[in-house]
Amino acid sequence: MSKKYLVYSTIITLVLAGIYYYVALPPMNWHSPYFYFSLFLVVGCFILCNIVLSGHPFREIKKSAWTIGIVVVVCAIFVGSVAIFSPFIRADLYASRITVREDGDFTSEISEVDFKALPLLDRESTEKLGDRVMGQMADMVSQFYVSDLYTQINYQGNIARVTPLEYNGWIKYFTNRTTGIPGYITVNSVTGESTLVKLNEGMRYMPSAMFNENLYRKLRFANPTALFGQPQFELDEAGKPFWVVPTYDYRGIGMLQDITGAVIMDPVTGESNRYAVGEIPTWVDHVYDAYLITEQVNDWGLYRGGFLNSLFGQKNVVQTTEGYNYLAMNDDVYMYTGITSVLADESNLGFILTNMRTKETTFYSIPGAEEFSAMDSAEGQVQQMGYQASFPLLINLNGKPTYLLSLKDNAGLVKMYAFVDVVDYQKVVVTNASEGIEKAAENYIGGKLNDVEIKDEDLQYVDITISSITMATLEGNSYYYITSTDGNRYKVSLVVSDELPFLQEGDSISAGYLTETSVTELVKIK
Numbered sequence: 001m002s003k004k005y006l007v008y009s010t011i012i013t014l015v016l017a018g019i020y021y022y023v024a025l026p027p028m029n030w031h032s033p034y035f036y037f038s039l040f041l042v043v044g045c046f047i048l049c050n051i052v053l054s055g056h057p058f059r060e061i062k063k064s065a066w067t068i069g070i071v072v073v074v075c076a077i078f079v080g081s082v083a084i085f086s087p088f089i090r091a092d093l094y095a096s097r098i099t100v101r102e103d104g105d106f107t108s109e110i111s112e113v114d115f116k117a118l119p120l121l122d123r124e125s126t127e128k129l130g131d132r133v134m135g136q137m138a139d140m141v142s143q144f145y146v147s148d149l150y151t152q153i154n155y156q157g158n159i160a161r162v163t164p165l166e167y168n169g170w171i172k173y174f175t176n177r178t179t180g181i182p183g184y185i186t187v188n189s190v191t192g193e194s195t196l197v198k199l200n201e202g203m204r205y206m207p208s209a210m211f212n213e214n215l216y217r218k219l220r221f222a223n224p225t226a227l228f229g230q231p232q233f234e235l236d237e238a239g240k241p242f243w244v245v246p247t248y249d250y251r252g253i254g255m256l257q258d259i260t261g262a263v264i265m266d267p268v269t270g271e272s273n274r275y276a277v278g279e280i281p282t283w284v285d286h287v288y289d290a291y292l293i294t295e296q297v298n299d300w301g302l303y304r305g306g307f308l309n310s311l312f313g314q315k316n317v318v319q320t321t322e323g324y325n326y327l328a329m330n331d332d333v334y335m336y337t338g339i340t341s342v343l344a345d346e347s348n349l350g351f352i353l354t355n356m357r358t359k360e361t362t363f364y365s366i367p368g369a370e371e372f373s374a375m376d377s378a379e380g381q382v383q384q385m386g387y388q389a390s391f392p393l394l395i396n397l398n399g400k401p402t403y404l405l406s407l408k409d410n411a412g413l414v415k416m417y418a419f420v421d422v423v424d425y426q427k428v429v430v431t432n433a434s435e436g437i438e439k440a441a442e443n444y445i446g447g448k449l450n451d452v453e454i455k456d457e458d459l460q461y462v463d464i465t466i467s468s469i470t471m472a473t474l475e476g477n478s479y480y481y482i483t484s485t486d487g488n489r490y491k492v493s494l495v496v497s498d499e500l501p502f503l504q505e506g507d508s509i510s511a512g513y514l515t516e517t518s519v520t521e522l523v524k525i526k
Contacts (some may be wrong), residue, residue: 003031003134005050005053005054006186007048008049009046009049009053010046012045012049013042013046013049015343015442016042016045016385017042017045018024018522020038020041020042021038022525023162023442024038025216025217025220026038027220027224027225027226027227027228028224028225029226029227030253031227031249031250031251031252031253031254031392032098032227032250032254033078033253033254036074036078036253038242040071041068043071043250043460048508050216059201060075062197064494068504071072071447073255077253078253080165080413081253081254081255082252082253082254084252084446085252085255085256086255086476087250087303087307088307088312091250091303091306091307091310092303093256094256094299094300094302094303095299095300095302095303095304096299097203097258097296097299098293098297098298098299098300098354098359098361099361099363100297100352100361100362100404101360101363102362102363102365103225104353104362104363104364104365105364106351106364106396106401107170107257107396107399107400109362109364110364110396110401110437111329111396112176112204112396112397113395113396113397113398113404113441114396115253115437115438115441116190117158117159117190117328118190118393118395118404118437118515119189119190119326119328119393120154120188120189120190120393120406120414120437121161121187121188122160122191122215122390122391122406122526123129123150123200123308123406123408124412124457125192125412125414125487126150126389126432127146127148127150128186128412128452129148129187129194129460130150130161130163130185130194131148131193132188132194133185133194133195133196133526134146134165134185134196137196140165140182141352142168142269143167143168143172143175143176144166144167144168144170144172144176144181144182145165145166145168146153146163146165146166146185146331147163147164147165147207147233148509148525149163149164149232149233150162150187151163151232151233151285151286152328152423153234153235153285153286153333154235154238154284154285154328154331154332154333154408155186155235156237156239157175157485158184158188158190159187159188159189159190159328160187160189161186161187161189162183162185162186162187162233162234162235163184163185163233164180164183164184164203164206164241164267165181165182165183165184165185166206166207166208167181167206167208167209170210173208173210175202176202177204177209177213179202179205179253180201180202180203180204181199181202181203181204181267182198182199182202183197183198183199184197184199184203184241185197186235195295197239198442199241199268201268203217203267203268204267204268205242205243205265205266205267206232206267210226210475211272211361213431215243215265215267216228216263217229218270218479219245219263219265219272221270222263223247223274226247226274227247227250227264228245228246228247228248228250228263229245229246229247229248229259229289229292230246230289231243231244231245231347232245232246232282232286234284234285234286236283237283240266241267242264242265242266242267243260243264243265243267244263244284244286244287244351245262245263245264245265245266246257246259246261246262246287246288246289247260247261247262247263247274248292248442257289257295258296259277259288259292259359260276260277261275261279261280261287262272262280262287263275263276264273264280264281264284267292269274274287277358277359279383280357282357284357285332285356285357286333286356287356287357287358287359288356288357288359289355290324290335290356292356293335293356293359293361294320294324294337297320297337297339297354297361298319298320299321301317301318301339301342302317302318302319302342304316305317305433310437311442314342317341317342317423318339318340318341318342318349319339319340319341319342320337320338320339320340320352321337321338321339321340321348321370321371321372322371322372323337323339323372323391324336324465325391325392325393325394326356327353327394329392332355332356332357332358332440333356333357334353334355335353335354335356336352336355336394337351337352338350338351338370338371339351339352340370341365345367346401347367347369347373348366348367348368348369348370348371348422349367349396350365350366350367351362351364351366352364360481364401364458365400365455366422367423367424368401368422368423368424368425369381369403369419369420369422369423369424369425371391371392371403372420373425374389374392374403374405374420374425375391375392375405375418376389377425377426378405378407378418378420378428378430379407379421381428381430382416382430383466384409385409385410385415385417386409386410387407387408388407388408389406389407389408389415390406390407391405392404392405392406392420394422395434397419397441397444397445398445400421400422401422401423402419402420402421402422402444403418403420403421403422403425404418404419405417405418405419406418406421406433407430414433415432415433416430416431416432416433417430417431417433417437417440418430418431419440419441419444427513429443429444431443441520453486456512456524459509459512459513459514459524460512460513460514460516461526462487462488462508462510462511462512462513463509463510463513464482464483464484464490464509464510464511465485465486465506465508466482466484466485466503466504466505466507466508466509467483467484467485467487467505468482468483468505469481469482469483469503469504469505471501478493478494479491479492479493479494480492480494480500480503481519481524482503482522488520489518489520490511490513490520490521490522491495491519491520491521491522492511492521492522492523492525496523496524496525498526499525507524508526510525510526511524511525511526512524512525512526
C-alpha cells in the first residue's frame with residue numbers, strides 16, 4: 001500500500017469520522033452495539049478510500065485483508081458475547097435483573113385514596129390543556145411549540161405533569177437562540193390548572209436546539225463513554241428546570257441492560273453532574289424507564305425457574321399485562337402493572353409497584369381482572385353512548401383494590417367516572433362526571449354497603465312509618481324510595497337489608513343515616 005494513499009485515506013477517513021461523530025454521537029463504549037456499527041463504518045470508509053484512490057481495486061482489497069480480518073474478529077467477539085450472556089446459559093442473570101419483594105400487603109401499604117389529591121387527568125387530557133395554554137400566548141405560539149414529554153412528577157406537594165417549550169423549527173432557533181427557550185408548562189393532574197411558567201433566563205440546551213447547544217450533543221461531548229436513556233424534564237422543589245438523563249450499561253455487548261445512574265443537567269447553563277443510582281437527589285422522580293422495568297419484570301417472571309422451565313414445565317411463569325400507569329406515593333412516582341400467567345388470559349394474579357427513582361419493586365397478590373377487561377366492562381355499561389375508557393388508576397377504596405376509569409366522548413372530554421372491582425370486574429358503577437369524583441365514589445360504595453364498617457355512634461336514627469315505597473334500578477343497582485307518613489323522603493340500597501322487598505305501606509321501621517338531605521340515604525335498618 002502506497003504511503004501517499006495511506007496518508008490521503010487516513011485524512012479523509014478522519015474527517016468523515018469526525019463529521020459522523022458530530023452528527024450521530026455514538027458512544028465510545030465497547031458494551032454498546034452502536035459503537036461497533038460506527039467502528040465498521042469507519043473501517044469500511046478507510047478501505048473504500050484506498051480502493052478508490054489506488055485505481056487498482058483488486059490489489060488494494062487483497063492488501064486490506066488484515067483490516068477485514070479485524071472486522072471478522074470483532075464479529076466473532078460480538079457473537080460470542082450474545083451466546084455467553086444468552087438466557088439459555090445465564091437465565092439466573094435475567095431473573096435477577098430486578099429484585100421483587102413478593103409479600104406486599106395492599107391494604108396496609110397502599111393508603112386509602114384521597115380524592116382531593118388523585119391525578120384524574122391522563123396524558124391525553126393533559127396535552128389538550130397544555131396546548132390550550134400555549135394557544136393563548138400570541139407572542140410565543142409562532143416561535144415555539146409545546147414538547148410532548150409531559151413528565152409526571154411530585155412537585156411542591158402536588159401531582160403534576162411538566163413539559164418544556166421547544167424551538168418551532170431551525171429558523172426560529174436562529175432568531176431566538178440568544179435568549180433561549182422562555183419557559184415551561186405545568187398542568188396540575190388533580191385540578192387541571194395549567195400554567196406557563198416564564199423563566200428569568202431562557203433554556204439553551206434543548207432537544208430542538210442545534211449545533212453545540214443541542215441537548216444530546218452537549219451530553220455526549222461531556223460524557224463520551226456514557227450510554228444514555230431517554231431524557232426526562234423535571235423540576236426541583238424551587239421550580240428550577242433540569243434534564244434528568246438516565247445512564248445505563250450492558251453485560252457483554254448489548255445484553256442485560258440496566259440503569260447505572262443519571263446525569264442531571266441545567267438547561268440554562270449546561271452545567272451537569274453525574275450521579276450513581278444510590279446518590280440521585282430525592283426530588284428526582286424518573287430515573288428508570290417504564291419499558292425497561294417491564295422488560296426486567298418479564299425476565300424475572302420467565303426465568304426465575306430456569307431456562308428449561310420457561311419452555312416446558314412453566315411452573316410459576318408469569319408476565320406483565322400490556323398497559324401500565326403511575327401512582328404518586330410518599331413523594332415518589334411508582335409505576336404499576338398487572339401480573340398475569342404466561343397464557344395471557346383475562347385475569348391478573350396481582351400487581352407490581354416499582355419506585356421509578358430507586359427501582360424498589362413489590363408484588364401484591366390480588367387475583368382479579370386485568371386492566372383491559374376492566375376497561376371493556378366499564379365501556380359495556382354505557383355502550384349505547386360509545387364512550388371510551390381510559391387506562392385505569394389502581395386505588396385503595398374502602399380497603400379494597402379498585403379500578404378508577406374515566407369515560408370519554410369522541411372529543412376526548414370526560415363524561416363519566418367508572419369504578420370497577422378488581423376482584424370481580426362485573427361489579428361496575430358509572431356516574432356522570434358533572435356530579436364529581438367523590439359522589440361517584442359514594443355511588444360505588446353505596447352499592448356495597450355490606451362491605452363498609454359503619455358504627456352506630458356515627459349514625460342518626462329516625463322512626464319511619466311508610467306511606468309509599470317504590471323500587472328502581474340505577475346503573476345496575478337496586479334502590480328503594482320511601483315516603484314517610486310525615487312527608488319525608490328516603491333512599492336505601494337493596495344491599496342494606498334483605499327485608500326491603502317485603503316492606504309495605506303502613507309498616508314501621510327504625511333507620512340510620514349519615515347526612516340528612518332532601519332525599520336522605522339510609523345506610524342501616526333495624
